[in-house]
Amino acid sequence: MDFDLTEEQKDIKKAAREFCEKELTPELAIEFDKKEEFPIELYRKAAKLGFTSMRFPEEYDGQGYGILEDCLVTEEMCRVDPGLGVAIMSGTFALPDLVLTHGTEEQKEKYIPPLSRGEKVSAGAFTEPEHGSDLSLMDTTAIKKGDGWVINGDKQFITNAPVADSFCVLCQTSPDAKPTYRGESLFTVDKGTDGLDVTKLKDKMGIRSAITGAVSLSDVAVTKDNLLGELNKGFYYVLEFFDGSRIAVAAQAVGMAQGAFERAFRYAKERKQFGSPIIQFQGISFKLADMATKIQTARLLTHKAAWMFDQGKVDPMLTAMAKAYASRVAMEVTDEAIQVYGGYGYLADYHVERFHRCAKITEIYEGTTEMQKLTIMRYLLKRM
Amino acid sequence: MEIIVCIKHVPETAEADITIDESGKRIEVEDLVFDINEWDDYALEEAVQLKEKLGGSVTAMTVGSEEGDSTLRKCLARGADRAIRLTDKAFEGSDGYATAKILHRAIKELPYDLILTGAQAGDDGYAQVGVTLAELLGVPHATMVKKVEFSGDQARVNRELEGGLEAVIEMKLPALITIQTGINEPRYVSIMGIRKAKSKEIKVLGLKELGLKEDEVGKAGSWMTVERMFVPPVEKEVEILEGTSDEVTTKITDILRAKGLI
Amino acid sequence: MTELFVLAEHRQGEIRDVTFELLTKGKELAKKTSTDLTAIVLGHNAGNHAKRLADHAKRVLVIEDPRLENFNSEAYQMVLSQLISQRKPSLTLMGHTAFGVDLAPSLATELNLPLATDCVDLDFEGETLTVIRQVYGGKVNVKARVRKSEGYIVTIRPATFETEEGTPLGGKIVTIESPLSEDIEYKRFIEYVQPPAGEVDITAADSLIGIGRGIKDADNMPMMEELAATLGGVLVCSRPIVDKEWLPADRQVGTSGKTVKPKLYIAVGISGAFQHLTGMKNSDLIIAINKDPKAPIFRVADYGVVEDLFKIVPSLKSKISEAREAHT
Numbered sequence: 001m002d003f004d005l006t007e008e009q010k011d012i013k014k015a016a017r018e019f020c021e022k023e024l025t026p027e028l029a030i031e032f033d034k035k036e037e038f039p040i041e042l043y044r045k046a047a048k049l050g051f052t053s054m055r056f057p058e059e060y061d062g063q064g065y066g067i068l069e070d071c072l073v074t075e076e077m078c079r080v081d082p083g084l085g086v087a088i089m090s091g092t093f094a095l096p097d098l099v100l101t102h103g104t105e106e107q108k109e110k111y112i113p114p115l116s117r118g119e120k121v122s123a124g125a126f127t128e129p130e131h132g133s134d135l136s137l138m139d140t141t142a143i144k145k146g147d148g149w150v151i152n153g154d155k156q157f158i159t160n161a162p163v164a165d166s167f168c169v170l171c172q173t174s175p176d177a178k179p180t181y182r183g184e185s186l187f188t189v190d191k192g193t194d195g196l197d198v199t200k201l202k203d204k205m206g207i208r209s210a211i212t213g214a215v216s217l218s219d220v221a222v223t224k225d226n227l228l229g230e231l232n233k234g235f236y237y238v239l240e241f242f243d244g245s246r247i248a249v250a251a252q253a254v255g256m257a258q259g260a261f262e263r264a265f266r267y268a269k270e271r272k273q274f275g276s277p278i279i280q281f282q283g284i285s286f287k288l289a290d291m292a293t294k295i296q297t298a299r300l301l302t303h304k305a306a307w308m309f310d311q312g313k314v315d316p317m318l319t320a321m322a323k324a325y326a327s328r329v330a331m332e333v334t335d336e337a338i339q340v341y342g343g344y345g346y347l348a349d350y351h352v353e354r355f356h357r358c359a360k361i362t363e364i365y366e367g368t369t370e371m372q373k374l375t376i377m378r379y380l381l382k383r384m
Numbered sequence: 385m386e387i388i389v390c391i392k393h394v395p396e397t398a399e400a401d402i403t404i405d406e407s408g409k410r411i412e413v414e415d416l417v418f419d420i421n422e423w424d425d426y427a428l429e430e431a432v433q434l435k436e437k438l439g440g441s442v443t444a445m446t447v448g449s450e451e452g453d454s455t456l457r458k459c460l461a462r463g464a465d466r467a468i469r470l471t472d473k474a475f476e477g478s479d480g481y482a483t484a485k486i487l488h489r490a491i492k493e494l495p496y497d498l499i500l501t502g503a504q505a506g507d508d509g510y511a512q513v514g515v516t517l518a519e520l521l522g523v524p525h526a527t528m529v530k531k532v533e534f535s536g537d538q539a540r541v542n543r544e545l546e547g548g549l550e551a552v553i554e555m556k557l558p559a560l561i562t563i564q565t566g567i568n569e570p571r572y573v574s575i576m577g578i579r580k581a582k583s584k585e586i587k588v589l590g591l592k593e594l595g596l597k598e599d600e601v602g603k604a605g606s607w608m609t610v611e612r613m614f615v616p617p618v619e620k621e622v623e624i625l626e627g628t629s630d631e632v633t634t635k636i637t638d639i640l641r642a643k644g645l646i
Numbered sequence: 647m648t649e650l651f652v653l654a655e656h657r658q659g660e661i662r663d664v665t666f667e668l669l670t671k672g673k674e675l676a677k678k679t680s681t682d683l684t685a686i687v688l689g690h691n692a693g694n695h696a697k698r699l700a701d702h703a704k705r706v707l708v709i710e711d712p713r714l715e716n717f718n719s720e721a722y723q724m725v726l727s728q729l730i731s732q733r734k735p736s737l738t739l740m741g742h743t744a745f746g747v748d749l750a751p752s753l754a755t756e757l758n759l760p761l762a763t764d765c766v767d768l769d770f771e772g773e774t775l776t777v778i779r780q781v782y783g784g785k786v787n788v789k790a791r792v793r794k795s796e797g798y799i800v801t802i803r804p805a806t807f808e809t810e811e812g813t814p815l816g817g818k819i820v821t822i823e824s825p826l827s828e829d830i831e832y833k834r835f836i837e838y839v840q841p842p843a844g845e846v847d848i849t850a851a852d853s854l855i856g857i858g859r860g861i862k863d864a865d866n867m868p869m870m871e872e873l874a875a876t877l878g879g880v881l882v883c884s885r886p887i888v889d890k891e892w893l894p895a896d897r898q899v900g901t902s903g904k905t906v907k908p909k910l911y912i913a914v915g916i917s918g919a920f921q922h923l924t925g926m927k928n929s930d931l932i933i934a935i936n937k938d939p940k941a942p943i944f945r946v947a948d949y950g951v952v953e954d955l956f957k958i959v960p961s962l963k964s965k966i967s968e969a970r971e972a973h974t
């Protein structure tokens with residue numbers, strides 16, 4: 001048994017850290033948090049250095065690593081800034097992963113290399129206004145017409161939607177299928193296709209530079225080349241995709257917690273009250289000890305889930321545990337970080353409040369914490 | 385062009401809390417973060433840029449312990465083609481002179497047109513290794529260089545003198561140049577670079593392989609022996625302004641007003 | 647009698663200050679060790695230099711050669727190695743400058759004489775030469791012993807010793823024939839390049855705000871410019887700020903930049919490496935803001951603030967601006 005990262009993994013972490021510390025400056029973080037825009041320049045810069053294509057194969061201009069290495073980069077990004085970090089690392093969200101596992105060679109050639117190089121941005125459109133945690137029935141339909149399909153419906157909360165070049169959309173193709181999820185299929189839809197319309201969602205609580213939009217599809221005509229994988233397998237593909245992507249969310253949470261913790265730790269050493277640095281008060285120091293312990297635990301769980309995934313031994317229970325636990329830790333640690341800062345922690349200029357606002361998303365997207373617990377229980381009941 | 389860059393793995397101390405250890409001859413390095421010496425960072429970048437422009441290869445070389453591998457791997461990831469670490473128990477405690485002797489033995493066996501080092505190291509600040517090495521190799525040198533150009537077998541360099549003045553020097557290759565900060569913009573380590581570095585090995589050479597004797601290196605082969613370290617004395621007794629940020633800035637403003645500066 | 651050499655440094659017709667600093671220290675050491683203080687000057691038409699040096703040394707050795715007019719380490723090394731081999735001085739001092747750094751290590755190696763570089767003090771303790779050097783960017787001093795030898799070469803940090811004028815020593819000027827026989831082809835001095843003149847003359851300003859790597863990011867430049875503007879001062883900086891191109895080179899303070907002596911110098915996020923201190927430590931009033939209480943800048947400051955600069959600067963700006971308004 002070996003809990004150490006390899007030298008190569010350490011180098012990856014260090015490279016990401018150097019990039020983030022120089023580029024994801026606190027000023028940019030506040031600026032983008034305020035203006036709610038996708039940091040396209042930073043995304044391109046990060047992509048040029050390979051940070052956003054860690055898990056894509058080399059033949060598609062990716063880096064050929066696994067989810068674990070992807071997580072190491074994600075952690076460093078979110079440690080320096082949770083908003084910019086999530087935004088940059090989500091630029092290649094969902095579509096390339098699904099294309100890689102189920103797409104045709106043409107689809108891979110078309111989509112993945114430009115995403116690897118940071119020339120394009122992708123999105124995954126699953127959630128609908130009426131269907132979030134429960135994706136087993138989609139109101140968005142794709143009806144066969146001639147050789148292709150016509151898509152109609154609305155998608156809600158779609159990361160990158162306002163800037164995405166291509167979407168991967170979950171649609172109901174066989175409304176009469178029993179159970180209904182056996183009638184769902186995935187399609188790629190490119191920006192500029194007639195009938196595709198995006199509106200930006202504003203005033204989010206956190207990760208405000210990872211922009212989100214509502215997508216409306218009205219009579220969007222696609223060809224058979226847009227079908228991803230087999231007809232009526234979409235639901236399964238998406239669940240399987242989440243088994244990997246949820247680990248990345250856990251890594252976001254670990255990074256956010258780490259960043260807030262380090263800030264709080266430094267502050268506690270510097271801030272003096274009653275004649276001594278507040279870190280000398282047990283009430284504060286025990287807090288910091290607990291924060292560090294929780295982060296360490298969350299990281300171990302996340303790395304294990306990632307490692308299992310990379311070994312081809314995906315364990316949905318472990319993934320769910322990692323996501324549920326790490327996201328809770330992120331909430332608790334960022335909350336305590338504000339507490340350590342006292343009143344200053346409540347001000348934007350001291351950054352930890354942003355970490356707290358951002359951390360919340362990790363308990364919601366890609367399956368809420370409650371959904372993770374359902375998964376954990378389902379496996380426990382099976383296994384125990 | 386065959387280029388050798390000498391690299392040192394040093395602790396980052398500008399913002400760190402430094403304490404002198406029990407021996408009184410060293411600082412505690414346990415909690416310090418080590419990285420490539422600031423000046424060497426620019427030297428490496430210059431070497432890689434020259435290679436990209438003129439072809440050839442870059443070899444990064446360091447004298448030091450195995451810990452230095454992380455810095456050598458960084459060099460490989462940033463474009464060096466090979467790395468050599470010169471390590472031996474006997475090398476410990478080497479000063480700038482002994483270090484140059486070790487480098488000399490390794491380099492004289494290699495083909496090279498150009499050797500780059502940093503103008504100095506941020507830790508012991510000898511600013512000596514490069515020029516000593518040049519003398520041992522019998523090649524011309526130029527220190528604190530801010531610009532390098534080549535024509536034929538000639539290197540034309542701008543040396544930085546005091547007060548921003550520069551001197552242009554021409555040298556015949558092979559030559560050694562010590563690099564001053566600001567000559568270029570060091571690149572980030574890329575993931576592509578890390579992948580490429582995987583297939584490049586770090587060669588390790590010790591006392592025997594280099595044909596050195598124990599008394600030529602380490603403390604025995606050095607000119608300098610550290611007697612003790614201490615915190616430098618103050619030149620002026622500084623008055624530290626205490627209080628909240630608000631109180632402190634009020635005090636500063638009062639001082640400035642009293643001196644008629646506002 | 648044994649000699650103690652001080653190597654004079656000159657450039658573009660001027661003897662550099664460090665020479666007189668070394669002669670002052672050299673005089674003290676020569677007295678202590680009962681040796682003769684000899685100034686060495688290599689150059690072309692160096693007569694005037696020799697005359698000035700004669701005030702500060704027992705003897706001045708002049709090596710005249712057009713090939714020595716502008717510094718070329720190879721030519722200097724040839725001359726000096728011969729001179730030192732012949733006269734065997736107990737010690738040769740030169741500045742830890744662009745000149746000394748280019749020359750001393752190769753000269754010492756050729757002669758197999760121990761070299762100590764960048765020293766801020768030196769002394770003979772019995773037969774042993776001991777030196778004090780600053781390491782880790784000036785945060786720690788080292789006292790080191792130099793290996794015993796019949797002669798040593800030491801480079802001294804400029805502006806470490808203060809020049810004492812004292813009574814002229816009326817040293818004897820001796821001209822020695824240059825041993826150089828032909829031009830050195832493999833290393834040639836071509837020309838000097840003057841730094842471009844800046845828009846503002848920072849040496850003429852009364853108030854300077856000096857910023858260093860502590861300001862972290864180019865995005866913080868406007869904040870610092872505003873502080874300088876509010877104070878009616880000029881923004882200057884340490885070297886890394888110029889290396890990153892956040893300010894032009896003519897705003898750099900220090901050995902490779904400008905030496906300033908304003909009425910007020912506020913150092914913000916500058917650690918205080920000697921190359922920077924040399925350029926500003928004689929300012930009338932120095933206020934340093936740095937979050938590291940051990941930063942060397944506090945050793946030359948009159949007032950210090952140990953705090954995160956991002957907490958101090960905005961508040962300071964508004965306080966100064968209030969004070970100015972109240973005044974007018």
Ligand SMILES: Cc1cc2nc3c(=O)[nH]c(=O)nc-3n(C[C@H](O)[C@H](O)[C@H](O)COP(=O)(O)OP(=O)(O)OC[C@H]3O[C@@H](n4cnc5c(N)ncnc54)[C@H](O)[C@@H]3O)c2cc1C
Binds near residue numbers: 366367
């Ligand atoms: C910023 C942001 C970005 C997003 N990005 C994307 C994206 O790129 N693509 C995409 O498809 N979606 C995206 N989403 C949508 C996200 O995945 C959903 O919000 C999430 O799955 C929850 O769905 P819902 O909002 O409809 O909540 P609901 O499903 O309505 O849940 C409401 C509450 O009920 C709980 N709940 C529901 N069912 C159960 C149950 N059986 N047992 C116990 N509790 C239950 C939930 O846990 C939650 O607490 C994003 C959301 C946000 C906020």
Ligand SMILES: Cc1cc2nc3c(=O)[nH]c(=O)nc-3n(C[C@H](O)[C@H](O)[C@H](O)COP(=O)(O)OP(=O)(O)OC[C@H]3O[C@@H](n4cnc5c(N)ncnc54)[C@H](O)[C@@H]3O)c2cc1C
Binds near residue numbers: 503528857883886937
């Ligand atoms: C031949 C030669 C010539 C040189 N010439 C010059 C020269 O002319 N001028 C010059 O300046 N340098 C010169 N240098 C470089 C010099 O050695 C130092 O590297 C340089 O001065 C360091 O600059 P700095 O103090 O800005 O940075 P650092 O040494 O990195 O110091 C940064 C400081 O900022 C503080 N800090 C960080 N964050 C904060 C915060 N939030 N709040 C408060 N404080 C903070 C840190 O505690 C630290 O003390 C020269 C070097 C060589 C070799």
